[in-house]
Amino acid sequence: MGGDIVRVGREMRLISRPAQRIPAPGDVELVEVPVPDPGPRQVLVRNLYMSIDPGGLLRMSDLSKLDIPHFEVGEAMWSDAIGEVVESDHPDLRAGDIVWHRLGWRDYAVADGAEFRKVDPDAYPSLSHHLCFGIVAYIGIAVAGVKPGDTVLVASAAGGVGSIAGQIARLRGATTVVGSVGSPEKVEYVTGTLRYDAAFDYHDGMYDQLVALGLNDRLDVYFDSVGGGLLEAAIDVMRPRGRIVMCGQTEQVRSGVPTGPRNMLKVVGKRIGIQAFYTFDHPDLLPKFEAEFTEWVRGGEVVVAETVVDGLENGIDAAVGQLQGRYTGKVILRF
Numbered sequence: 530m531g532g533d534i535v536r537v538g539r540e541m542r543l544i545s546r547p548a549q550r551i552p553a554p555g556d557v558e559l560v561e562v563p564v565p566d567p568g569p570r571q572v573l574v575r576n577l578y579m580s581i582d583p584g585g586l587l588r589m590s591d592l593s594k595l596d597i598p599h600f601e602v603g604e605a606m607w608s609d610a611i612g613e614v615v616e617s618d619h620p621d622l623r624a625g626d627i628v629w630h631r632l633g634w635r636d637y638a639v640a641d642g643a644e645f646r647k648v649d650p651d652a653y654p655s656l657s658h659h660l661c662f663g664i665v666a667y668i669g670i671a672v673a674g675v676k677p678g679d680t681v682l683v684a685s686a687a688g689g690v691g692s693i694a695g696q697i698a699r700l701r702g703a704t705t706v707v708g709s710v711g712s713p714e715k716v717e718y719v720t721g722t723l724r725y726d727a728a729f730d731y732h733d734g735m736y737d738q739l740v741a742l743g744l745n746d747r748l749d750v751y752f753d754s755v756g757g758g759l760l761e762a763a764i765d766v767m768r769p770r771g772r773i774v775m776c777g778q779t780e781q782v783r784s785g786v787p788t789g790p791r792n793m794l795k796v797v798g799k800r801i802g803i804q805a806f807y808t809f810d811h812p813d814l815l816p817k818f819e820a821e822f823t824e825w826v827r828g829g830e831v832v833v834a835e836t837v838v839d840g841l842e843n844g845i846d847a848a849v850g851q852l853q854g855r856y857t858g859k860v861i862l863r864f
């Protein structure tokens with residue numbers, strides 16, 4: 530007697546919403562679930578890599594109070610992922626295709642084919658690079674209008690967004706690119722491998738180090754992802770009519786305490802422009818990004834910094850570790 534072969538996969542579910550604290554591995558459970566065959570126009574994808582990012586922790590917890598979609602308690606979480614099509618009932622996709630999608634945190638994804646975007650498997654040296662935050666950096670540098678001659682400061686310069694932002698600023702003609710990082714090893718990485726002109730460990734003071742690096746009254750652009758003390762120091766040293774572009778506020782996410790610059794009057798006095806952005810506000814820039822960025826990476830003009838962590842079961846620990854500065858570059862989970 531034969532029976533249907535039932536495919537089983539694992540998915541990570543949020544079991545309780547952490548209140549006013551950073552999520553921990555105890556807030557989730559990894560459960561085995563049967564994986565259905567794809568229905569009409571659906572596709573079954575086996576995940577290969579998934580993005581680990583601070584946004585996932587924000588979607589788990591109540592820390593951000595942002596109007597971003599949160600994970601539902603009792604349901605599988607999601608995240609950007611790269612996978613391989615196993616079975617397809619969709620005319621545009623077939624077995625073996627490599628696709629980008631948003632159904633990470635599970636071994637297998639089954640959904641309408643429209644939810645999967647086919648990518649060129651040879652675009653980068655590694656499939657995981659399709660998950661890098663180059664697009665966030667690219668948009669931020671465009672929004673800031675970085676131009677030849679600019680002096681640019683990048684927050685979390687050894688992080689997913691920051692490691693690429695400074696490299697793109699340079700390609701746009703910035704003459705001086707300075708990074709803020711969390712350890713002496715990261716200073717070395719950012720000035721060596723990533724070729725930033727200078728970097729400093731923000732734990733050793735921010736304003737004084739910016740002044741020591743000659744940035745006082747010289748800073749044209751600050752690419753902010755952390756907020757708090759570094760934002761305050763950047764405002765202090767910024768040139769009149771300087772520009773701040775902002776994609777995140779990691780300091781507040783990490784501490785759970787609202788933090789803000791105490792020198793906002795200087796923003797007025799210096800007529801500083803502050804522009805925040807979400808990547809999904811700029812779909813028009815995606816094709817330009819894909820064309821330019823792949824060429825830069827292939828040509829060695831941009832180094833994609835990443836740390837790969839193995840095993841879905843280690844995902845939350847990796848996300849918390851990333852927030853605490855444990856890793857260098859974009860953090861990728863390999864299934």
Ligand SMILES: NC(=O)c1ccc[n+]([C@@H]2O[C@H](COP(=O)([O-])OP(=O)(O)OC[C@H]3O[C@@H](n4cnc5c(N)ncnc54)[C@H](OP(=O)(O)O)[C@@H]3O)[C@@H](O)[C@H]2O)c1
Pocket residue numbers: 581582583584662665685686687688689690691709710711712715731754755757759775776777778779780781783806807808809851852853854855856858859
């Ligand atoms: N707007 C958007 O569309 C968009 C898209 C993607 C990401 N984001 C946001 O962009 C930010 C960066 O994301 P990412 O994935 O690239 O993260 P990341 O920068 O790789 O990781 C966070 C890093 O921030 C550093 N950090 C933590 N607290 C800090 C503090 N108080 N001051 C300075 N640095 C601190 C830590 O490194 P060290 O302490 O070792 O330096 C940590 O590794 C996040 O806030 C994320 O939510 C926004």
